[in-house]
Amino acid sequence: MSKTETIAPAPTAETPSVRAAGTRKKPWLPWLVMALRIVLCLVFGLPLVFLIVNSFKPDSAIFGDLGSINAFLPVGDLSLDNYTGVFDRVPFATFMMNSVIISIVTVVFGLIVNSMAAFALSRMHFKGQKVVLGVILATLIVPFETMALPLLWWVNQLPYFDGSTGWLDTYEVQIIPFVANAFSIYLFYQYFDSIPKELDEAAKVDGAGWFRIYRSIIMPLSGPAVATVAILTFLPAWNSYLWPLMVTQSEAIRPAMVGMDYFKQMTGASGTAWGQIMAYASMITVPVLVLFIAFQRAFISSIASSGVKG
Amino acid sequence: MSTVTATAPVATTTRSSKKPRTSTSGGSGTAWAMLAPAGVLMLVFLIVPIVLTLSLAFTDARLISPTPAKFTGLTNFTRLFGSNVFWHSLQNTIVFAVVIVPLQSACALGLAVLVNAKVRGTNFFRTVYFLPVVTSMVVVSMLWLFMYQQDGLINSLLAQIGITGPDWIGDPNTALFAIILMSAWQAMGFHMVIWLSGLQTISADLYEAASLDGAGPWQQFVNVTWPGLKQTRTFILITITIAAFSLFTQINVMTQGGPLDSTSTLVFLAVRTGFQQQQTGYASAMSLVFFVLVLAVSLVQRHLTRDKELQR
Numbered sequence: 001m002s003k004t005e006t007i008a009p010a011p012t013a014e015t016p017s018v019r020a021a022g023t024r025k026k027p028w029l030p031w032l033v034m035a036l037r038i039v040l041c042l043v044f045g046l047p048l049v050f051l052i053v054n055s056f057k058p059d060s061a062i063f064g065d066l067g068s069i070n071a072f073l074p075v076g077d078l079s080l081d082n083y084t085g086v087f088d089r090v091p092f093a094t095f096m097m098n099s100v101i102i103s104i105v106t107v108v109f110g111l112i113v114n115s116m117a118a119f120a121l122s123r124m125h126f127k128g129q130k131v132v133l134g135v136i137l138a139t140l141i142v143p144f145e146t147m148a149l150p151l152l153w154w155v156n157q158l159p160y161f162d163g164s165t166g167w168l169d170t171y172e173v174q175i176i177p178f179v180a181n182a183f184s185i186y187l188f189y190q191y192f193d194s195i196p197k198e199l200d201e202a203a204k205v206d207g208a209g210w211f212r213i214y215r216s217i218i219m220p221l222s223g224p225a226v227a228t229v230a231i232l233t234f235l236p237a238w239n240s241y242l243w244p245l246m247v248t249q250s251e252a253i254r255p256a257m258v259g260m261d262y263f264k265q266m267t268g269a270s271g272t273a274w275g276q277i278m279a280y281a282s283m284i285t286v287p288v289l290v291l292f293i294a295f296q297r298a299f300i301s302s303i304a305s306s307g308v309k310g
Numbered sequence: 311m312s313t314v315t316a317t318a319p320v321a322t323t324t325r326s327s328k329k330p331r332t333s334t335s336g337g338s339g340t341a342w343a344m345l346a347p348a349g350v351l352m353l354v355f356l357i358v359p360i361v362l363t364l365s366l367a368f369t370d371a372r373l374i375s376p377t378p379a380k381f382t383g384l385t386n387f388t389r390l391f392g393s394n395v396f397w398h399s400l401q402n403t404i405v406f407a408v409v410i411v412p413l414q415s416a417c418a419l420g421l422a423v424l425v426n427a428k429v430r431g432t433n434f435f436r437t438v439y440f441l442p443v444v445t446s447m448v449v450v451s452m453l454w455l456f457m458y459q460q461d462g463l464i465n466s467l468l469a470q471i472g473i474t475g476p477d478w479i480g481d482p483n484t485a486l487f488a489i490i491l492m493s494a495w496q497a498m499g500f501h502m503v504i505w506l507s508g509l510q511t512i513s514a515d516l517y518e519a520a521s522l523d524g525a526g527p528w529q530q531f532v533n534v535t536w537p538g539l540k541q542t543r544t545f546i547l548i549t550i551t552i553a554a555f556s557l558f559t560q561i562n563v564m565t566q567g568g569p570l571d572s573t574s575t576l577v578f579l580a581v582r583t584g585f586q587q588q589q590t591g592y593a594s595a596m597s598l599v600f601f602v603l604v605l606a607v608s609l610v611q612r613h614l615t616r617d618k619e620l621q622r
Binding site (some may be wrong): 120 | 439443444469
């Protein structure tokens, strides 16, 4: 079986090729490697530095600094004008709050619903189990984009909770379709399978029911799987763009990513208000970057474990 | 935990069937009850839309319409295959995929090899390379739209070394290429991590042995690393390809399909048709073409995976 558990999320093994090269009398190789790493660091990091630094500069300075190193340095006429400008133009707090609500509710419901399903599939036995699992896994290859348009038509026909027809322009339409997730079920399923079945037996002897076993034994042991699923649900929910673009009209329920579109049509004193765009972009990016840096190992190992997909 | 495997889901199913049947008196009802929330949601928001993609494509369904959809046979498809924009979009989508798949996977592998060493600062570099992945594509697109401007950051930097850069996004000859470059930049860290987890599975003994046999770094890469990454490779190729076929956000934020349809893609066209023009039936026909493409790629991947199992 090709199921391999790597213990540490952060790879630590020394690259043998580099080491071997060192012993083969090529002393320049480590230097070359380090130089490459630093250049790439600039390639991947500088655009984001540029974004954040320039969000504090007036449009004239943004363009004025372009030809020099100042483009990446917080120098010159720095102010929060772009930020106050953003708050004047769009209901930023509402957009941001909507993104937070939608992402968190999707993650929380997703954790509960998908782990329960995975528990039933992994540790219990019932007729049709294999068929259900097979169908769930088969849907993994369908990208959301293939069914986005039919889904849009479909949610517009569905009866809504208050008796009317159509789910468009609600929180629910941005959350509920994304709660159940085949990949989350698969990740939980795999993790649950690695927990010894003897625990269930012992609990049953003590008189615990299946739901009790799920809640009090299996879930508390599944911290890493919970973290992985939470991260892999949160990122797409936070970054979601195509779907909210189609299903939301009122600003009261629009998320932050769609809010970015407002700045494309609006112009400042001299053409597009780039300073404000960068301020807005920074405000919707920095919280996630901070989360990422704080929980870096969990993020990276989640992505690494998404390698099972396929 | 990081479970690193590219096992086809089917294999997992077979494994679970070998589980010893334990006594489960009365568990069946509870099992279905625990499965029900996810099951119902997936039925309504996943299975039904997939079936709708297949069926609405043969109707004249509109997003908002007083009359119910009528069956129209292959009308949508004859219209689609006679449409220039569709062929342009299909071509752009395929060009995008064909260029970005080798570009992004090779560069990501290069990154992975570069940071797969235990020296000072490795963690820092890996984190920086990964930063664009956690930045949303909407933000990345806006940022690069600025950088790509005629008088933007990239051309200013090029001017420093005496090169007059093109109007990246405004020129139909460079627009798609510019978007490819940006998309690869954004997602490379993601696949670097996947490659890294593949590299971790290769035993250090193999490198020792190769080294004793006098193999240099390049020979070691060709004879040890590359064959050891076969499963990872298949997985990475399929995910990049599917992501490439799904190209939408960058187009919608940066170009709206222009200039001259040079960056229109299947998903962008489907959204314009099914959302802005409300022609759900016609958009479903496009989605179906897209679906067939994805399915074909997945079947090829399955085929490659099976070949590998046979060779063992």
